[in-house]
Amino acid sequence: MRELGGASARRTPGPYRPRPERWSGVDGRCDDGRVSRRTALRGLTGGALLIGGLSAGLSGCTPPPAEGGGGEPGAPPGRGPDTPTANELSFHGPNGSLQGVWATPVRGVKRASGRPGGAVLVVHDDQGLTDHFVDLVGRFAGAGYGALCVDLRRGRDLATAPVDVLLADLRAGLDELRVRFPGRKLGAVGFGFGGGLVWSLLSAGEPRLAAAVPFYGEAPEEPDFTRCRAAVLAIYGQYDEPVNSTQDKADYKLFKANRERAAIVYPGTRHAFFDDTGPGYDAGAAAAAWRDTGGWLDRHL
Numbered sequence: 001m002r003e004l005g006g007a008s009a010r011r012t013p014g015p016y017r018p019r020p021e022r023w024s025g026v027d028g029r030c031d032d033g034r035v036s037r038r039t040a041l042r043g044l045t046g047g048a049l050l051i052g053g054l055s056a057g058l059s060g061c062t063p064p065p066a067e068g069g070g071g072e073p074g075a076p077p078g079r080g081p082d083t084p085t086a087n088e089l090s091f092h093g094p095n096g097s098l099q100g101v102w103a104t105p106v107r108g109v110k111r112a113s114g115r116p117g118g119a120v121l122v123v124h125d126d127q128g129l130t131d132h133f134v135d136l137v138g139r140f141a142g143a144g145y146g147a148l149c150v151d152l153r154r155g156r157d158l159a160t161a162p163v164d165v166l167l168a169d170l171r172a173g174l175d176e177l178r179v180r181f182p183g184r185k186l187g188a189v190g191f192g193f194g195g196g197l198v199w200s201l202l203s204a205g206e207p208r209l210a211a212a213v214p215f216y217g218e219a220p221e222e223p224d225f226t227r228c229r230a231a232v233l234a235i236y237g238q239y240d241e242p243v244n245s246t247q248d249k250a251d252y253k254l255f256k257a258n259r260e261r262a263a264i265v266y267p268g269t270r271h272a273f274f275d276d277t278g279p280g281y282d283a284g285a286a287a288a289a290w291r292d293t294g295g296w297l298d299r300h301l
Helices: 037-046 131-142 163-180 193-203 243-256 283-300
Strands: 087-093 096-103 119-123 146-150 186-191 209-215 231-239 261-270
Touching (some): 186 193, 193 209, 243 261
Parallel strands (some): 119 186, 209 231
Antiparallel strands (some): 087 096
16 A cells, blocks of 8 residues: 655645545444545545534534443453553653653554554643553553653643643653664654644654644644644544634644645544543544554554
């Protein structure tokens, strides 16, 4: 399969045309006939972009309750009896020692690309390095990726921490990934507050990222993606303002920068639908998002 993210595949973009809103069908729920999940995944594999405005034309779906989401209960996606346990670590940062967790990829995982898995920087939400994110690092390792999550909340208030300081810590996390998993391509997956930081890393021109997946994160007001190299899959809940109000500009700026990009909206979901420890968890949408994220990382890392 031809890689779309390489320099040889780039082309000057034509006029930008917002596309009709499309989203992943999850268990047949509320996709309004726009696109089935199988079509959505085929579109990702073939380079089609599942993008467009998120605010219009969604009235056909009934919002989920404020507490809780749909889907069947059970183990979160990617967790199994052989899922590795993440280990604590301490490493050098720009302003002293940093803490976090990391996990070594499971050997022998078969990936569609046939290549060894890359290494993933997991960026937690505004609650910090909770058990959910410790577990998620292990799940990425179980899928064949080296994984690391920096504890950005330790010793600081994230609400008032300067973005530049947080980005410097994340860059140190990328440095540590390179030390622990030399020769592997790097990706970043962030959630909520962490999804916004992934957007900010891209806007700051972080050149080492080959792939990025911001989950329901607000992009900067005036992003500049001309210096980044990552292929970007943006993931959104259907009912998630003000996050969704930033999607159109982020998509346009990625288009202008000629970056490979895609976005998927998961119907009937709210913010943090992937967090199996939170009240907005949606098991069906989380499983679909896990598969979609894995497909994107498998393609680009």
